Amino acid sequence: MLKRDTSDIFRQRLLALIERSGLSRAQFAARAGLDRSTLSQLLSDVNVRLPRTETIARIAARHTVSIDWLLGLSQQDQVAADIVSQMAIEPDAGSPADERLLAWHEEARGFKVRYVPATLPDQVKTEAVIAHETGRLEATAAKAWAGIARARIMHAKRTEHEIEVCSPLQGLEGFARGEGIWRGLEAAERLAQLEQAAGLVEELYPAYRWFLFDNRERFSVPYTVFGPMRAALYVGDMYFVFTSTEHIRELSRHFDNLIRHARIQPNETGNYIRSLMKDVQ
Structure with a gap:
């Protein structure tokens, strides 16, 4: 999978996760331990870079989804097999x-x-x-x-x-x-x-x-x-x-x-x- 593809999937799934959470973007960022500006950058269409590993791990842990799902490596968001x-x-x-x-x-x-x-x-x-x-x-x-x-x-x-x-x-x-x-x-x-x-x-x-x-x-x-x-x-x-x-x-x-x-x-x-x-x- 190309880096651009992976970043696009990450952004789409992050948007879906925010919508599913029922939180505002500011609230979502706060729960994940992110700055509002950092979250905005992750959601930007022009951004082709993935965030740092610890950032992805923090989002996954705070919102109870798997890292594999966020990165498009799994079709299911559950953490457990x-x-x-x-x-x-x-x-x-x-x-x-x-x-x-x-x-x-x-x-x-x-x-x-x-x-x-x-x-x-x-x-x-x-x-x-x-x-x-x-x-x-x-x-x-x-x-x-x-x-x-x-x-x-x-x-x-x-x-x-x-x-x-x-x-x-x-x-x-x-x-x-x-x-x-x-x-x-x-x-x-x-x-x-x-x-x-x-x-x-x-x-x-x-x-x-x-x-x-x-x-x-x-x-x-x-x-x-x-x-x-x-x-x-x-x-x-x-x-x-x-x-x-x-x-x-x-x-x-x-x-x-x-x-x-x-x-x-x-x-x-x-x-x-x-x-x-x-x-x-």
């Missing part, structure tokens, strides 16, 4: 984590959401597969979880919203054969899941694009990038959520690399899924 619990659906009660996840999708409307699922993409799962996959959920809870997945599909159907999914083709192949965690799931349910997934990816294309890579060539942990706003890394019983611009950029680069090496392109995914139905026994 954001860690939330794993999605967990209870009958007749919405999970706070689910509500947060849906809010992140809503927040990213108009931007591209990029998603590496832990198993199959949530958006295409049947209720029977959700119930089998979790193991611990009763039918009512599985139905609630499926409702959340369908809500995400509604996001993909909006013309201003795009979702890209990238996962290993071996995961789908193992699902069709009933291997691993899918052992014990009835063949009829696996066939129904494959048919539903194939139909949805064709119906939603190009707003919803599912790439398949070879797990022998590439590897990825589950994560989601919600446009430029945040990225969530799934670690089994919680999400680690990043709002740093650099973290989001690096995870986006990783996703780009998965796409570049994808063996199955989104316009081929529906047919590929149907080709696996012959392996279901």
